[in-house]
Amino acid sequence: MSPSLRLWVLVVSLLITLVVVQILRKGRVPVKYSLLWFLSSAVILFVAIFPGVLDIFANLMGFKTISNMVIGIMLVILLFITISLTVIVSGQKEKIRLLIQEVSMLKKKVDSYEDEK
Amino acid sequence: MKNKKIILIIPAYNEEKNILRVYNDIIKYNKANNTNYDVIVINDGSRDGTSQICKENKIPTINLIHNLGIGGAVQTGYKYALKNDYDIAIQFDGDGQHSVESVKDLVEPIINNKADFVLGSRFVDNSKENFKSSLARRIGIRVISWFIKLVTGKRVYDTTSGFRACNKEIIRMFASDYPTEYPEPITNTKLLKMKFRFKEVHADMKEREAGKSSIGSWKNLYYMVNVILSILVYGSRRYK
Numbered sequence: 408m409s410p411s412l413r414l415w416v417l418v419v420s421l422l423i424t425l426v427v428v429q430i431l432r433k434g435r436v437p438v439k440y441s442l443l444w445f446l447s448s449a450v451i452l453f454v455a456i457f458p459g460v461l462d463i464f465a466n467l468m469g470f471k472t473i474s475n476m477v478i479g480i481m482l483v484i485l486l487f488i489t490i491s492l493t494v495i496v497s498g499q500k501e502k503i504r505l506l507i508q509e510v511s512m513l514k515k516k517v518d519s520y521e522d523e524k
Numbered sequence: 525m526k527n528k529k530i531i532l533i534i535p536a537y538n539e540e541k542n543i544l545r546v547y548n549d550i551i552k553y554n555k556a557n558n559t560n561y562d563v564i565v566i567n568d569g570s571r572d573g574t575s576q577i578c579k580e581n582k583i584p585t586i587n588l589i590h591n592l593g594i595g596g597a598v599q600t601g602y603k604y605a606l607k608n609d610y611d612i613a614i615q616f617d618g619d620g621q622h623s624v625e626s627v628k629d630l631v632e633p634i635i636n637n638k639a640d641f642v643l644g645s646r647f648v649d650n651s652k653e654n655f656k657s658s659l660a661r662r663i664g665i666r667v668i669s670w671f672i673k674l675v676t677g678k679r680v681y682d683t684t685s686g687f688r689a690c691n692k693e694i695i696r697m698f699a700s701d702y703p704t705e706y707p708e709p710i711t712n713t714k715l716l717k718m719k720f721r722f723k724e725v726h727a728d729m730k731e732r733e734a735g736k737s738s739i740g741s742w743k744n745l746y747y748m749v750n751v752i753l754s755i756l757v758y759g760s761r762r763y764k
Contacts, residue, residue, distance in 0.1 A: 504592055504704065508600045511588045512607075 408458035416455040423448035443488075528611040528635055531562040532627070533601030535594055536618030540573040546620050547583050553624040561627065564604050565618065568597040592704075594686075599702035606699040613698075614689040622687045626727035630689035633723050640720040641694055643680065643712070644687030644727030660741075664748055668709050671752050675759025676716035680724060683709045687727050694720065706751045713755050718763045 408416075427444045430436050454461060461473045470476035532550060536543050547563060554561055564584050567574050569591030578585040586600055598615055605613040612634050616622050626644055633639035647665075668683040686708055690698070694715070703710045716722055 500704075504596050507588055507590050507592055508596065508603060511586050511600065512604060514589065515586045 408461075413455050413458060416451060420448045420451040420455060423451070528631075529562070529609065530560065530612045530614065530631060531564060531601075531605050531608075531610045532614050532616040533598060533605065534563060534565045534616050534618045535568060535597040535601065536565050536570065536574055537568040537591070537594075537597070538570045538572045538574060539618040540570070540577055542620045543574055543583070543618050544577055544581055546616075546618055547581065549620075550624050553627075557628075559628070561614075561624075562610070564601055566597045566600050568592055568594070595702055595704040595707040598707060599698060602695050602698040602702065605695050610695065611692050612689055613695050615686055617686055621729050623728045623730065626687070627689075629725050629727065630687070633725070634689060634691050638721070639723035640691050641715050641722050642689045643682065643722070643724045644685055644689075644729075645682035645724045646685065646727070646729055647681040648724050648726050660744065664744065667748065668751055668755070671755045672709065672713050672716070675755060676713060678716050678722065680712050680716070680722075682724065683712060685727075687729070703754070706747070706754055709751050710754050710758060713758045714763075717758060717761070 423444060427436075427441050427448070431438065431441050461476070465473045465476045468476060470479070534543075534546065539546075543565065547565070550561055550563055553559065562584070564586065565578055567578060567585055567587045569588050575585065575587050577583075578587075586604060588597060588600065592600075601615070602613060612631055614627055614630060616627070622644065630642045630644050633642050665681075665683050669680055672678070672680050672683060688708075698711070712722075
């Protein structure tokens, strides 16, 4: 890994950390969900400091080039994150449906009481 | 027949042109035949005058505070039916394509304890066929029917019919669990899988009187793929 590339990777890692800290402070995301992003920025930082580990892993897993390995692994990780987000969104949709139904039924009841008055 | 509490669940989305006539037809029918069908309109967040019309004419209505789609709207009706202790719930379209005269044919097998669920169908009795639907639609319904037969071993003809009656046990089940999308073919599959007594009877259906049905060919393909996949998913589940 060339020195300039290492510098870039370092910058990206710091940037992710900064962004996550910022949205945490603003309360836009709970700590629970930020852990994943801190972890990924730590991994990137580790790679910038010890680029040699990438070679070892690429050899072990049979990748011809390091970049293929990095892109491949990232793709799989992002895929799983997306699947879990789909599950989360579906669950929320279900809860919203329940809320709309219950509130609407209550509203009908309240309206009928008000009409009687 | 008199002692059973019966309710018609009428989902309505932008049906200002139809809803009053549909309601009046039911009231007229009740008077003429000494029946006692209650009505609950589920106004699924219509953007037109549906809710005003219902209010002005004192039609029993639940106005959903946000659009939920057909599955969520109909399920609200089943929840209402369960809360108010109805014995039989009938799903009935708000656009005037179902006729009140056929309701008794759907209700009868349940009252006589011959069925748990009755589907109003355009296709069981071909001699009475008076509903002209497009070829593509017929083929679509055939294909869905074939897949339902594949996973349940039973033949349902009018798989997408939204004219259906069910007993209390199924009301309770629908109130707690009802598919949001493509509810008709999916619930047909599920009920057959669960070995409920399923009956399909002839029902008169008219062409839509006002408003238009949303049909686009890509949408249809997407619909078919989703429905078939859902049937296979439900078919692979085990009940009891």
